[in-house]
Amino acid sequence: MTERNWAGNLAYGARRFARPESVDELAELVAATAHDGTRMRALGSRHSFNRIADTEGLAIETGGLPALVELDEGARTVRVSAGLRYGELAEALERDGWALANLASLPHISVGGAVATGTHGSGDALGSLAAAVAALELVTADGSLRVLRRGDPDFDGAVVALGALGVVTALELDVEPTYEVAQSVFERLPLDAVLADLDAVTGLAASTSLFTTWRDPDVIDQLWLKRRADAAASDAVPAALAAMGASASTVKRHPLPDFSAEHCTEQLGMPGPWFERLPHFKLAFTPSNGDELQSEFLVPRARAAEALRVVRSLATSIAPLLQVCEIRTVAADELWLSAAYGRETVGIHFTWLPDQPAVEALLPTLQAALAPLEARPHWGKLFDVAEAAERMPQLYPRWHDFAGLRASLDPEGVFRNELLERLGL
Structure with missing residues (x-):
């Protein structure tokens, strides 16, 4: 049977799969495989939508x-x-x-x-x-x-x-x-309110997600707020959102329109354990839609409003292929190849319909429009590799340092694959 990723859009090209059951067994396997000159890659839960984890040689499943x-x-x-x-x-x-x-x-x-x-x-x-x-x-x-x-x-x-x-x-x-978290959903937030003061919106909770289908390019369809329980009872948040034009949902929602919310974590302001509120979906169920593709582009927070305007300008091209778009914030870090390296970041995530040719045809246009805003593609999602490869050293100031680290730890390149090579590694 052909080995595939979680979404089913990718058939792995590995000639062999191995599932070592100890670190010693893994070490022996890696050393022997490298000695033979065979390339290899680690494989986790198979949630990547591109070939970042693929190889023509040996796929090593870490779940064992x-x-x-x-x-x-x-x-x-x-x-x-x-x-x-x-x-x-x-x-x-x-x-x-x-x-x-x-x-x-x-x-x-x-x-x-x-x-x-x-x-x-x-x-x-x-x-x-x-x-x-x-x-x-x-x-x-x-x-x-x-x-x-x-x-x-x-x-x-x-x-x-x-x-x-x-x-x-x-x-x-x-x-x-x-700690405990309470999750609430608000609906029909005008996009202009977000563009006018993104900080005011994302600062309403410890964790905030904005969802829109771009079918109405002037509205954020849903705003999901995940607040620590000690801050969840305040009336200030509903009042602030009402002033912006949004209203609280009185029923549990799924991020995707017309989908049952049964598989989503609890909402309606009911406090519960952190791990049962911070994710959008419950562990016991198929996440999201399950029949989908994904892309994400992460921009400096200071340029997020510009980026959202760019996406809105492409709404007529995006919406027919889109299930939902999610907007999230990420604090800056110092990890060389992190999309949040050196800058406060906003991610614009696209959950696409499972039409890969059409999505791949759109991605060059979307990326070219976002490129002036220093958009970094998510490593595990679909993106136009050729366009991104030209910009990697500019997008990641430590790109060449990472290339040197890779060469020092893997001088023969046994952990490289086609995607890394196309990106310049």
């Missing part, structure tokens, strides 16, 4: 490694296996009274894969999932296990590393005491 959740309360960190899904980690942390600061919209994704691609949730003061990494362990091309910790010279280059440095086996993540 022993599941680790080792809490260090004194250091306020947890050591976790790279193949574990965030939803599984969250449940284990909650049992011990601990939490992560943020989660992505889907709890179904693996820790290692999400970190390696700079995947994020939302929040003005919240970094990407990679920003929580305090240390990582990876098997490099010679089969040795290397540990890098925050503050080490190469650490900032090794966290969001696109799988180009080796196979990450475990990570240490920052944790904090558990």
Whole structure:
């Protein structure tokens, strides 16, 4: 049977798949494969929509490694296996009274894969999932296990590393005491109110997501606010949104129009555990629509209003291919290949209909329009690689430093693949 990614839009080209059950077995496998000159890539939950995790050689599935959740309360960190899904980690942390600061919209994704691609949730003061990494362990091309910790010279280059440095086996993540979140949805927020003062909108909650189909280019269809429970009871937020022209939803909503909200996390202001509110979707169900493609472009927060105006100008081309567009914020970090490197960031995410030829035909136009605004494509989503490749050294000031780090850890290029080569790595 052909091996495919989560969305089903991609058939992997690997000649062989392996699922090592220990780090020792993985190290022996990597060393032997590299000795033969065969290329290899690590494969997590298969949620990437492009060929970032693909190879013509050996695909190494990290989900077979022993599941680790080792809490260090004194250091306020947890050591976790790279193949574990965030939803599984969250449940284990909650049992011990601990939490992560943020989660992505889907709890179904693996820790290692999400970190390696700079995947994020939302929040003005919240970094990407990679920003929580305090240390990582990876098997490099010679089969040795290397540990890098925050503050080490190469650490900032090794966290969001696109799988180009080796196979990450475990990570240490920052944790904090558990907390509750209340989630509320507001509807029909005029886009002009967002453009006039984005900070006023995204600052209404610890985590804020704006959803629109661009069918009405002047309206944000839904605004999802995830507020820490100690701030959730305030009347100021509904009043502020009412003044902007939005109204509170009185029923539970799905981000996609006309979809049942059964699979979504609880709303209507009901407080609950952090891991049951920060994601949009429940771990036990198929996330989002399931039959979709995704792209995302991340721009400097200072230029977000310009970027939204650009997208609005293309609404007639975007809307027929779109299921929903989500707008989120990410705090700046210092991770070399993070989309939030060196700047406060706004992500503009597109959940497309499953028509890849039509989406790929539109992407060059969309990217060209956003390029003057320093838009960085999400590493795990669909984007026009040829257009992006020309801009990588300008988009990422440490691009050449990362290329040097990759060459030092993988001098023979066994962890490279076609997509990395097209990007200039």
